Every structure is written in structure tokens, then in C-alpha cells.
Amino acid sequence: MLTADVDGGTFRLRHASHADLPAIVALLADDSLGAGRERSHDMAPYERAFEAIDADPSHLLVVGELAPPSAGVGPVVATFQLSFLPGISRQGSWRSQIEGVRVAGSLRGQGMGNLMVQWAIEESRRRGCRMMQLTTHKSRTEAHRFYAQLGFDASHEGMKLTL
Numbered sequence: 001m002l003t004a005d006v007d008g009g010t011f012r013l014r015h016a017s018h019a020d021l022p023a024i025v026a027l028l029a030d031d032s033l034g035a036g037r038e039r040s041h042d043m044a045p046y047e048r049a050f051e052a053i054d055a056d057p058s059h060l061l062v063v064g065e066l067a068p069p070s071a072g073v074g075p076v077v078a079t080f081q082l083s084f085l086p087g088i089s090r091q092g093s094w095r096s097q098i099e100g101v102r103v104a105g106s107l108r109g110q111g112m113g114n115l116m117v118q119w120a121i122e123e124s125r126r127r128g129c130r131m132m133q134l135t136t137h138k139s140r141t142e143a144h145r146f147y148a149q150l151g152f153d154a155s156h157e158g159m160k161l162t163l
Helices: 018-028 032-037 043-056 112-126 139-148
Strands: 002-004 010-015 058-069 075-087 092-102 129-134 158-163
Touching: 002 092, 002 129, 010 112, 018 043, 018 058, 018 075, 018 092, 058 112, 075 112, 092 112, 112 129, 112 139
Parallel strands: 092 129
Antiparallel strands: 002 010, 010 058, 058 075, 075 092, 129 158
């Protein structure tokens, strides 16, 4: 999907596997909002969701690995979900929705989030989407700045990017 050199090694995006679920849930729980929402002691709901996402080509669950220099594979340090939605509005155009964007707390600010979202934008274009949308909690002011720098417009309570 994507491989890029970053500080600390090689960052690689790939489709998530069932074995990645514990790491994905840990990433989702790695902040004050996620800590109150995620429940890693019961993986059954996550497993059902993974199976549904994995079976539907309109949904991608992606993880990012960071491999140290001279190592082939590294731990999962990032994740996001990308969904492709048909629509009647905007002259029947497709849109994509990105959600669950997370980078390990110790690695934020090093460009991995930017690489992930840029890849998602290009994949959305490749699939014929004319808009990308997302929502982010109002308390996540750093995330708001991040998405605005990438061209997202806070036009609604959610954010959209015309493609």
C-alpha cells in the first residue's frame, strides 16, 4: 500500500489482519476519549466488526507498522478505517469517510498521520470519490488543526474535503 522512511525506521501501511485487532483496540483506547469507549477485555464485538469490514470491499481497515532500520517488520503503531459510500447528492457522486485515525501517542507529530491521510485521499480519488469526510470530537483541537492543514473544511459539525 505505502512504504516510507520516517524518523525511527520504515513506516508501512497494509490491510489489517485479525491478528492486529488487539493493537488496533489499544491504539483506539490510547487517549482520554478512547479510554472511556473501548473495552479490550471483550474482543468479540471487535472480531464481529472486523469480519464485516474485511468481507466488504467498500471498507478498508488499515494499519501502519514502524520497522526499525535493518528490520523487516515492526509493531503496529497506527490505524484507520476508510469506507466508500455511494450517494445521490452531488450528482450521484461517491464519497469516502475516514475514521478511527490513530497514531501511537509516543510517535505523534512525526508525519505518519499525514502519510496515512494522504494515502487515503489518493485511494479515494482512485476509486472515483469526489469528497472525503470525517468527524472529529470537538475537544480534539490538535486534530482539527491537523485536518485543516490537509485541506479539510469545517463546513459542518463534521469535516469534508471536496475531491
